[in-house]
Amino acid sequence: MNLDPAPATSPRLFDAIVVGGGPAGEVCAGKLAGAGLETALVERELIGGECSFYACMPSKALLRPGELAEETHRVVGVTDATVEPIVALRRRDEVIHELDDSGQLPWLEDRGITLIRGDARLDGERRLVVATGDGGELRLQARRAIVLATGSGASIPPVPGLAEIEPWTNREITTAQQVPPRILILGGGVVGVEMAQAWSSFGAHVTLVEIGERLIAQEEEIASELVADGLRGHGVDVRLGATVSGARRDPDAGESVLTLDGGEELRAEVLVVAAGRAPRTQGLGLETVGLEPGRHVEVDARLRVPGSDWLYAIGDVNGRALLTHEGKLQARIAALAIAGRDDAELRDDGPPPRVIFTSPQVAAVGMTLDQARDAGVQATAVDGRIDAVAGASFWGKGADARVRFVVDERRRVLVGATFVGPDVAEMVHAASVAVVGEVPVDRLVHAAPAFPTLSEAWLKLADWAGT
Ligand SMILES: Cc1cc2nc3c(=O)[nH]c(=O)nc-3n(C[C@H](O)[C@H](O)[C@H](O)COP(=O)(O)OP(=O)(O)OC[C@H]3O[C@@H](n4cnc5c(N)ncnc54)[C@H](O)[C@@H]3O)c2cc1C
Numbered sequence: 010m011n012l013d014p015a016p017a018t019s020p021r022l023f024d025a026i027v028v029g030g031g032p033a034g035e036v037c038a039g040k041l042a043g044a045g046l047e048t049a050l051v052e053r054e055l056i057g058g059e060c061s062f063y064a065c066m067p068s069k070a071l072l073r074p075g076e077l078a079e080e081t082h083r084v085v086g087v088t089d090a091t092v093e094p095i096v097a098l099r100r101r102d103e104v105i106h107e108l109d110d111s112g113q114l115p116w117l118e119d120r121g122i123t124l125i126r127g128d129a130r131l132d133g134e135r136r137l138v139v140a141t142g143d144g145g146e147l148r149l150q151a152r153r154a155i156v157l158a159t160g161s162g163a164s165i166p167p168v169p170g171l172a173e174i175e176p177w178t179n180r181e182i183t184t185a186q187q188v189p190p191r192i193l194i195l196g197g198g199v200v201g202v203e204m205a206q207a208w209s210s211f212g213a214h215v216t217l218v219e220i221g222e223r224l225i226a227q228e229e230e231i232a233s234e235l236v237a238d239g240l241r242g243h244g245v246d247v248r249l250g251a252t253v254s255g256a257r258r259d260p261d262a263g264e265s266v267l268t269l270d271g272g273e274e275l276r277a278e279v280l281v282v283a284a285g286r287a288p289r290t291q292g293l294g295l296e297t298v299g300l301e302p303g304r305h306v307e308v309d310a311r312l313r314v315p316g317s318d319w320l321y322a323i324g325d326v327n328g329r330a331l332l333t334h335e336g337k338l339q340a341r342i343a344a345l346a347i348a349g350r351d352d353a354e355l356r357d358d359g360p361p362p363r364v365i366f367t368s369p370q371v372a373a374v375g376m377t378l379d380q381a382r383d384a385g386v387q388a389t390a391v392d393g394r395i396d397a398v399a400g401a402s403f404w405g406k407g408a409d410a411r412v413r414f415v416v417d418e419r420r421r422v423l424v425g426a427t428f429v430g431p432d433v434a435e436m437v438h439a440a441s442v443a444v445v446g447e448v449p450v451d452r453l454v455h456a457a458p459a460f461p462t463l464s465e466a467w468l469k470l471a472d473w474a475g476t
């Protein structure tokens with residue numbers, strides 16, 4: 010919607026204003042409008058945010074063909090499944106709507122949300138200034154609340170020369186139009202392993218460089234090991250404990266070059282940085298409300314900035330858990346709080362599930378064994394082999410698959426669970442219900458898993474409980 014620039018003395022008033030139209034901001038605006046509040050959503054790029062165009066959606070479109078082809082190679086009775094990279098890239102383009110967000114607009118219009126295109130910054134209590142693309146400025150004021158949902162961008166680690174050569178980030182690698190012959194990925198976290206998986210399935214030679222001793226280090230060690238084995242099996246050169254001392258471009262060879270401590274050089278046509286995220290809080294006017302730019306915006310369990318009754322922050326920008334479903338949950342909690350529901354149950358305090366879409370997949374919720382023990386929980390691990398249950402035989406031969414349940418022995422509740430293997434993503438929701446709901450294990454074991462499904466791996470927990 011186009012709004013006439015208002016004179017500086019009379020800002021345009023709304024009940025609530027959401028800054029950032031990623032998944033968190035969109036859901037929050039929808040819920041606020043649904044509660045009858047006059048709501049504006051300010052977005053400077055694309056409605057749908059990082060997730061729809063440069064992160065979750067394109068990455069999963071890139072991963073699925075290789076995953077399916079691999080499964081058919083394991084399952085006896087299917088032959089000739091091959092990945093067709095160019096067709097897969099075209100399908101990815103469909104998934105991201107060719108970077109066009111017009112399909113998102115009717116959803117906003119149907120809910121009566123005012124969309125303002127521009128770059129917003131805070132300008133003191135309840136106030137925003139929006140720089141519109143045409144060089145103009147709009148002044149906005151919120152009667153009740155401003156919700157910051159500005160997300161995060163790739164952070165570039167302080168490797169000498171790296172920032173200067175402008176490496177690719179998740180934006181370029183998720184939207185690339187061709188398969189680069191060789192790709193260097195700096196960072197073996199979630200983005201790094203998923204992108205290594207996807208592009209190696211298209212035939213690129215990928216080198217994954219991780220400074221730590223294992224990939225996806227926040228997960229159980231067995232998950233790190235099986236994902237590293239899976240990537241190596243796809244021809245990925247996995248370098249662990251690798252310290253990069255410099256980065257440069259070799260224009261004659263058309264290559265980016267990483268130099269490791271010790272002098273070895275790694276070269277590729279494309280260099281991708283996947284070394285973590287930085288909150289988008291620079292230039293957001295945080296200093297005008299007493300907060301520090303460049304950091305996450307700290308919030309309480311209702312997503313409100315401590316000491317303020319009008320400023321909220323949801324999604325990646327608050328740094329609580331950088332996941333779309335977590336941002337959407339926070340969006341609902343914040344909207345209800347703003348709409349005046351003062352409910353003790355209204356808190357962001359359950360751990361979100363985490364799914365890593367590699368081959369094998371990793372699906373986890375709550376704490377790992379080490380995290381639980383570090384948190385002072387008297388925790389025990391119940392380990393099992395998913396590939397040992399009858400149903401696993403239908404996922405094919407040689408699909409190493411594991412489960413670890415982490416049980417609080419004193420309270421006899423599940424505080425964590427990790428599944429590693431093919432198609433385990435859909436198994437984690439049951440564990441989420443058990444962990445977030447704190448369902449007693451002695452009750453949980455009465456939920457019989459269907460035969461012959463992978464969920465029979467849950468019977469390990471029944472064995473532990475003596476049922
Ligand atoms: C490669 C990759 C794959 C991922 N895959 C998954 C996955 O499979 N599942 C999952 O749960 N999570 C995944 N994530 C994480 C997920 O993308 C983020 O958690 C999610 O996008 C955060 O949503 P958000 O709404 O907080 O922020 P964003 O999606 O970053 O959206 C923020 C929006 O705010 C806008 N904005 C910023 N500043 C301003 C301003 N000053 N004025 C106006 N507008 C502004 C931006 O333009 C943007 O549109 C992935 C991340 C990456 C990098």
Ligand SMILES: NC(=O)c1ccc[n+]([C@@H]2O[C@H](COP(=O)([O-])OP(=O)(O)OC[C@H]3O[C@@H](n4cnc5c(N)ncnc54)[C@H](O)[C@@H]3O)[C@@H](O)[C@H]2O)c1
Nearest residue numbers: 166196197198199200201219220221283284285331364365
């Ligand atoms: N499937 C999903 O749900 C999904 C997919 C992708 C991303 N995400 C979200 O996005 C977040 C960010 O992902 P990410 O992979 O960018 O960050 P990350 O924090 O998960 O991993 C970053 C990795 O880079 C390594 N690293 C940092 N500096 C380095 C250096 N100089 N040299 C070599 N390695 C270095 C770190 O040790 C770490 O292993 C994830 O934590 C996750 O919440 C989710």
